Structures are given as C-alpha cells and as structure tokens.
Amino acid sequence: MPVVSRLAGIVAAVAAIAATGVAKAEPVKLTWLMWSGSEAEVEAWKHVAGLVTEEHPDITVEFQTTSFPDYWTKLPVLAASNQLPDIVSLQAQRAPGFVDLMTPLDDLIEADGFDIDAFDPSIVEGLSRDGERFAIPYDFGPLILYYNRDLFAQAGVPEPKPGWTEAAFNEAARALTTGDRFGFAVSIPDAFMTYALSTGAHYLDEDGELDLTSQGMVDAFKRYAELVSTEKVAPLMPSSGTQSSSMAAARFTSGNVAMHVNGPWQMINIKGKSGFTVGVAPVPAGAAGSISVSAGSGFGISASSPNQEAAWKAIKVMTGPKAEQYLAEQGRAFPARTAQQSFWYDKAAEGVVGAREGIPAAIATARPYATTPAWASVSALFEQYAPVAFAGSESPEEVLETIQALSDQ
Amino acid sequence: MAQQIARPSLGHPRVLDRARARPAVESYSPTRSDPWTALWFLLPSLLGLILFLVVPLVASLVLSFTNWQIIGQARFVGFSNYVNLTTRDPIFWQVVANTVLFTVEYLLLNIGIALGLAVWISRLSWGKRFFRLAFFLPTFMPMVGIALVWQLMLTPRGLVDGVIALTGLGLPNVLAESTLALQALVLLTLWSHVGYNLMLFGAALESIPESYLDAAAIDGASGWQNFWLIKLPMISPSLFFGTVLTAITTLQAFDQVYALTRGGPGSSTATLGYAIYNQGFVTYKMGYASALAWILFALIMLLTIMQLRLQRRWVHYDQ
Numbered sequence: 241m242p243v244v245s246r247l248a249g250i251v252a253a254v255a256a257i258a259a260t261g262v263a264k265a266e267p268v269k270l271t272w273l274m275w276s277g278s279e280a281e282v283e284a285w286k287h288v289a290g291l292v293t294e295e296h297p298d299i300t301v302e303f304q305t306t307s308f309p310d311y312w313t314k315l316p317v318l319a320a321s322n323q324l325p326d327i328v329s330l331q332a333q334r335a336p337g338f339v340d341l342m343t344p345l346d347d348l349i350e351a352d353g354f355d356i357d358a359f360d361p362s363i364v365e366g367l368s369r370d371g372e373r374f375a376i377p378y379d380f381g382p383l384i385l386y387y388n389r390d391l392f393a394q395a396g397v398p399e400p401k402p403g404w405t406e407a408a409f410n411e412a413a414r415a416l417t418t419g420d421r422f423g424f425a426v427s428i429p430d431a432f433m434t435y436a437l438s439t440g441a442h443y444l445d446e447d448g449e450l451d452l453t454s455q456g457m458v459d460a461f462k463r464y465a466e467l468v469s470t471e472k473v474a475p476l477m478p479s480s481g482t483q484s485s486s487m488a489a490a491r492f493t494s495g496n497v498a499m500h501v502n503g504p505w506q507m508i509n510i511k512g513k514s515g516f517t518v519g520v521a522p523v524p525a526g527a528a529g530s531i532s533v534s535a536g537s538g539f540g541i542s543a544s545s546p547n548q549e550a551a552w553k554a555i556k557v558m559t560g561p562k563a564e565q566y567l568a569e570q571g572r573a574f575p576a577r578t579a580q581q582s583f584w585y586d587k588a589a590e591g592v593v594g595a596r597e598g599i600p601a602a603i604a605t606a607r608p609y610a611t612t613p614a615w616a617s618v619s620a621l622f623e624q625y626a627p628v629a630f631a632g633s634e635s636p637e638e639v640l641e642t643i644q645a646l647s648d649q
Numbered sequence: 650m651a652q653q654i655a656r657p658s659l660g661h662p663r664v665l666d667r668a669r670a671r672p673a674v675e676s677y678s679p680t681r682s683d684p685w686t687a688l689w690f691l692l693p694s695l696l697g698l699i700l701f702l703v704v705p706l707v708a709s710l711v712l713s714f715t716n717w718q719i720i721g722q723a724r725f726v727g728f729s730n731y732v733n734l735t736t737r738d739p740i741f742w743q744v745v746a747n748t749v750l751f752t753v754e755y756l757l758l759n760i761g762i763a764l765g766l767a768v769w770i771s772r773l774s775w776g777k778r779f780f781r782l783a784f785f786l787p788t789f790m791p792m793v794g795i796a797l798v799w800q801l802m803l804t805p806r807g808l809v810d811g812v813i814a815l816t817g818l819g820l821p822n823v824l825a826e827s828t829l830a831l832q833a834l835v836l837l838t839l840w841s842h843v844g845y846n847l848m849l850f851g852a853a854l855e856s857i858p859e860s861y862l863d864a865a866a867i868d869g870a871s872g873w874q875n876f877w878l879i880k881l882p883m884i885s886p887s888l889f890f891g892t893v894l895t896a897i898t899t900l901q902a903f904d905q906v907y908a909l910t911r912g913g914p915g916s917s918t919a920t921l922g923y924a925i926y927n928q929g930f931v932t933y934k935m936g937y938a939s940a941l942a943w944i945l946f947a948l949i950m951l952l953t954i955m956q957l958r959l960q961r962r963w964v965h966y967d968q
Contacts, residue, residue: 316719630825
C-alpha cells in the first residue's frame, strides 16, 4: 500500500511538472478592453499590445475597443455575463463602481518588487480604494486650456499664460468671436468642474456626496451657461452620442473655436490635425485661483480572469517605460511615469507653446478628480441636460436641480 | 373528410397500418396522435419562442420587482420600482408624454403621407416602379446611419440650414431646442420609414378589381367618390395592418433617439424605449428599467386592443 501511494505520488508529481511545462510553452491569449476615440488612438493601443508580445513571445494581447461613453455600458454587461476581458482599463473617476470586479494588485506589486513610486502618486492614489491598488496607471494629467495661436494673433488678443484670470478669458472669448467663429467651446461635466472649482464652488459635499445645488455651483453654472446663452461666445452643441469634450476638440481642430478645455491625452487628436499653431495654458483663474481636476486611467486585471499571471506580466509592459515613452510621444498620454513625461513635452507637444510652463503650473494647483460611485451616470446626465441651460430654455439652477434629483433617484 | 385531415400523418407508418386495419372513422383519434405529431414539427420554433421570448419576458417581469444593478446581488423590492416610477421619478411622465406624442404625430403623418403617395403613384401612367423603389429605399438603411447623416444635415451651417438660409430665413439649432428636437425625430423617422406603408398600400390598391371601378365609372362616380367609397374600403385591411404595426414599432422607438439626440436636450426627446436603455445600461438600474419595459408593454397592449376593437367600425374584409 505505501509503495502504491508513493508511486501514485511520483506519478502525480511528474504529471504536475509535465503539466506546468506544457502550460509554459503554450501561448496565452489575453483579451484587453480599452476605449478609443479615433483611428490614431486605435493604432497607438495596438502598438502597445504588440509591445507585450515583443517582450513575452508566449503572450498575445487581443485589443478590443469601443467609444468612451459606450465603454461604461459594455463593461458591466460583460461583468454580469461573466465575460470580462483579462485586462480591464479603468478611468479613475469612473473606477469606484467597478473595483469589486478587479484583482487587488498589492501582493503582486510587493512580490515583484514593482516600483510603484516611479508613477505620479496622485493617480496611483486615484486608482486605489482604501489604500488597495486595483490598476496601474498609464496616464494622468490636469485639464488644460488649448488655444489657437493664429486666431489670437489675428484678433490681437494677448495669449493666455499661467496666472491669467477669468476676466481676461472673458475678454479674449468676446474678442475672438466673429461671424462664424467662436471664442470658446463649453464641454461638460469635466471642463465645467474645473471652472466651478476655480470659482471656489464644490460639487461634492463634505461627505463626498454629489451636491450640485449649492449657491456656489449655481452661480458658476449660470456664468458658464451664459457663455453660450447670452454672451454667445461659445457654440450651442446639442446632446448626442458624441461626448461634448470630443465635439469641442473637433470644433477646435477645424478652426471653428479659438479655445477649449481638454486633457493632455487629447494631444494625439489635436496636433497634426489642426492647420494652425496650438498653444496650451492652465485654465483661467477664478476667485479661488486656477484649479483644474487631475484625472487619469490605468489597467487592471479582472478578478474572473483565468490568466492572472500573464495579465500581470502584460500590464507591467503596457505601463512600462517603453510603452509610456511611446504613448507620450504619440500624444495619447501624459505619462503617469514621471521619468517619461519629458517625451510628451519633447515629441507630442513639440512646437506647442506654453506646454512646458503651463502643464507643471496646472499640476501644481490641480485637485484629484473626486467623484461619486455613479459618476458615469452623473456625467451622462450633464451631457443630456446641460444643453437645455445653454440654449436658455431652462434656468441653470433648474437644470442642476434636475441632474441632482435624477442622480439621487 | 376525416381521412383527409389525417393525411399529414401519413409519414408515420404505424398510423398508416392502423388506418388500413380498421375502418377509417374509428382509427382517427385527433386528440391523441395528431397533436403529438404536430408538436414535433413545431418544436424547433417553439423552443426558440420559449428560450428567446418567454424566458426573457418572465425574467424581466421578475427583475422588475428587484433592485438588480447588473453588478452585485439583486434584492426583492416588491412594487417599489413601479411606485417610484409613477410617483417619484421626475421625468417619467414626460417620457410617457413624449412617447405618446411622438407615436400619435408620427402615425398620423406616416399613414396620411404613405396613403397619399400610394394613391398618387397608382394613378401614374409611367414610373410607378421607380417611385415605389425610390421611396422604399430608405427602409433598407440602418436607422443609426440615417440618424448620423441627419445630425450633420441639421447642425447649424449644415445642409438644411444652408438651404433655408438661401431663402433669407434662419434655422434655429433644431437639435439643441427642446421644442424642435422631437420634430426632427419625427421628420427623420418619416423619411426613413414611410416607404414600407407606401408599398403595402400600393399593393392593396393594385389588387382592387378593375371591374369595380369600371362599374362605378358607369354609375358616374367622381374621382373622390371612387377613392372614398371604393378604394378606401377595399384597402382598409391593409390600412389597418399598417396602422397597428406602425403604432407598435413607433412606441418602441429607440435607434433614432439613441443616435440623434440621446434623449436630449434635457429629456425632451426621451422615449420609453430610450429611457429603458438609459436606466438599464447607463445608470445600471436593471430592475427599474424592467419595470419601465413592462409599462411600455402595457401601453402597446392597450393601444393594440383599442385598435382591434375599433377595426370593426371601419375595416371591411368581405370582397
């Protein structure tokens, strides 16, 4: 009997070794879901997926994509049907609702001696819950003001620079609005939140709950909406399947608006596509200063993935120095790895005036983009309802009340 | 007669044998053998019906009594989804009003225009096929694609604005105005779908026997009398069919809303179909969305029953 059991043990051990041997040689195919907004972005992400195979020939990463708004529809549906991809992309603002689907990464980080300190601490924090990390960031960055230098020169308006005020912004927007052209393009909710924070208003209360109807928020939204409704320095854009920030970027690159607020990750869609010289600056300073929100995204492993180990290997490459340098040079990401940020300045923002001074200045005063768990819904409500205030059909106060009421439901 | 009915089961050798062995009348037992045979033939589509219609239907009814949010566990909440919808939801009644307004307006316009065009085309001496095809073509196109093109045409300085500007008039930003956005949806849906009913009514008009119209002509009927007293009653079954079907699909309108306005500005173009999607897949309240779906179902049911009742008054099936 003992001989038999020992034999069985040996057989089992051999089988186990054979099995692991086979598993190692067998190529792993990982799935990765990521949003993208243009062909250029798709190409950039496919390149990043290719980097993984370059580094680990046994791993291939299959890139799946959808538009940004649809991403947040697709993700929970995949989760509910138990079909989450191995690698999940998460944006810090929208991450809180999805943390439970993710593998906590702390043990992997520790076991590997993975240098998490090479990343900007604010975005590492943004992709953690209660100190537990669930995604490794690839980018971050404050929202900044993009402007069309040619139009500024034409209108004889001084270019924005760090420290410029809301009054100067309003004046510039008025001066730049002529005939078919607008001085500014509003977008919601992100760009508006920086505007509100800069006036000293708060969209979350002390407990972190959504609080849109405070006097400060109402005043800020009133002034923001008036840029479209009464001042008419910004075009009225209807709600549609396209995010307002993408619409603003499109109007900007076509030379139709002179300024708009967007993230540094939009550089890939702006530079090279616009037939004019681009400048960037921090958002205009209101009563509370120039306060931007800093947001970013990263990659994590879905808890249901059978390929945890391979996925971790892939993520290390996708957020590694090589990938970060590539994404920075393409203008797709202002790298979360601080050492690679210079590539964004040197390549993506090459010839963009104000980038080197503007972005560090914006980072210095930016706040992490704090949100509520249902931020995808709040964001969608803003996209849908804010145009009513921009059109002047309802008062900004009523619109904020509606969004608040629908979010509380 | 009995043998005739039993014929479909000829393929079954045992039935055949029995039929030979005994007098035909006795051997025929419709309650036993035939239903089972029929069942086997029906099984594939029946299974499909159960799997893809009955099960999801029951599941959504069950879901509508829970607070399921896609991720995480569902909890039974009784009627509170329905209560919240009708008493606390700030936009529910507007969504219902939008849906009803959209359906009624679109239905009247669609049937009116389709009928008018069908009569006009049927009286043409040439180009009948060409015009039918031309009007029918848009029904082949996916609604989302159509909506995207219309979005481009309707934006300020787009095609529609440009054409209107030529006349010296300005067009407001249609899709950004709460009062006009729904009209844009009606217009777009009409353009894309009027061809279907046009085809239906056209075919019905073609099938009216010439002799009826000849007889009417001999009796001295005017063109209007011809239409009102002969053609219209003759095509009333098609008219009824088109009305019921159009009403049902219009109540479910979703694609065009999703692609053109996403329910906005505000909730001025949110239909029940869109609200279900929005609650289910944007705010992840599946239970709530299911409750909405059942309200839409009830609304469609009600309207269809009403139409079936009313048809006795105006639909003529006798030749």
